[in-house]
Amino acid sequence: MKKGFILLMLAGLLLQPAANGALAKEKSSVVLADKAKSAILIERDTGKILYEKNSDEKLPPASMTKIMTMVLIMEAIDKGQLKMTDKIRTSEHAASMGGSQIFLEAGEEMTVEEMLKGIAIASGNDASVAMAEHLAGSEEAFVEKMNQKAKELGLKNTEFKNPTGLPVQNHYSTAHDMALMAKELLKYDGITRFTGTYEDYLRQDTEKKFWLVNTNRLVKFYPGVDGVKTGFTNEAKYCLTATAKKGNMRVIAVVFGAETPKDRNAQITKMLDFAFSQYETHPLFAKDQVITKVKVSKGNVKETNAVTSEPISVLAKKGEDVKDVSQEVNIKKKIAAPVKKGDRLGTLTLKRNGETIAESPLVAEKDVKPAGWWHLFKRVMGEFTKSG
Structure with missing residues (x-):
């Protein structure tokens, strides 16, 4: 040795200590998420918890599920198993997804880069399933990879049933686990090029030009916010895993179950303001x-x-x-x-x-x-x- x-x-x-996926806790009497079912605020590099509320409560994550989908995509790119320029073909199944979508047609091809735009900016369920099928052979096999990765990250209260977050029984996570997923995703520097973009286009040189607008409005309205993912279903209410960087410090804030988008964004804003006003980060490596x-x-x-x-x-x-x-x-x-x-x-x-x-x-x-x-x-x- x-x-x-x-x-x-x-x-x-x-x-x-922040080893093996565990997050260290900072006790605080400050109330930052009174209008959310659960919440957490961590510093990205150390994983230190700066604030939490019911952070281990199992709740439907809605489209925040796509954070793990993006983790596996970025991991494949990092390992050389996938390139941004690779063409991804859309299956009948992927094209049939409802909810948020970029309206992929069966047989349509887009590059990995375009699919990532569709997932990160527009929360495309169809793009998520198309990427899942390409990486694992089927949506079901990809979900197995998602749950395997969750175990590797030490996520004890997360279970995935699909790569989209569309409502289904026994598909759940927690604010704590979502923060860890976002922490993992943010290891890949290139991801914020997608999650931090407010608007872009797909099929730009065609008659089917498609405008993408980020579902995370804080990307535009809060300085330093460059991700990560919103979520909404009738069951989950309004959710958001956000990240912001100022100077050397990057933090991650998660909210589950806000009643309105305004409440969701207000809770996240309060947590970000608290972090940047009270703490500072000293980079080592x-x-x-x-x-x-x-x-x-x-x-x-x-x-x-x-x-x-x-x-x-x-x-x-x-x-x-x-x-x-x-x-x-x-x-x-x-x-x-x-x-x-x-x-x-x-x-x-x-x-x-x-x-x-x-x-x-x-x-x-x-x-x-x-x-x-x-x-x-x-x-x-x-x-x-x-x-x-």
Whole structure:
């Protein structure tokens, strides 16, 4: 096992453990979501909870479901399994979706980039199902992937039945789990290019030009808001998972069950105002930053870089001074090819006074393929020659 300790002198610290999908809590007597069934406010990098109300209550998420749909799309792009320019064909089933849609016709093709616009901006149910079928072969298989990813993220109170959020029995989530999904989605820098766009067009050079207007009005009316996803059904009422960034700090606010769009936006606005007025973030590492090299046995290369899987920061209340934060890098003992880009190789741990204050996965920067027998033979002979 490889360990490294680096003393970091920081301007401030107010951080609790946030490992394995758990969110650390900040006690607060402030009432920020009195007109919502449940709500939560977290800082994105640390995962720290700044405010919550009934955040573990299972409720229908409506179209906020599409956050997980977008997570799986962005993950596939990041792993090289999908390209923005790939053409996606619309099936009869996808074209039959009701509710919010971009009016795809059976057999119509759009690029992944266009489908993402349709999902992120217009909340297209038809685009969501078309992407689901392309990635997993069927909508049902994609839903299995959604639930598998939920388990990987440590979401204990979420169950998906479709990739759209259309009403169906036993399809539920919580404000807490939605915040974690949004946290995961925001690892992918390119996603806010879609979720943060207020208006755009599809089929622009055709007679069927289609105007997209973001269902999240705060994208236009609250500075710094660039996502993530609204939701509404008669059962769920008005819901929103929003994110905003000011300076170094990005926060995520979630509201379930507001009675009107005005109430929904007002609750989110109050939470965002509270976060930015009371806290500040001190970045330590960017996503994909190289932390250490890792030896890989039986690979076509001897080692690969272990990089951060997400931005890593320290959160402080404004005006607070803290120092003496150490960094510990723990790498798995045995790592053998094949290694896929994004595979977990170890953990980066932040400590203060011997206490763990944050943990984050370190992942493989690139694929490492198994070495052929001749490659391994030459490597062994090379080592033998050196030792002689």
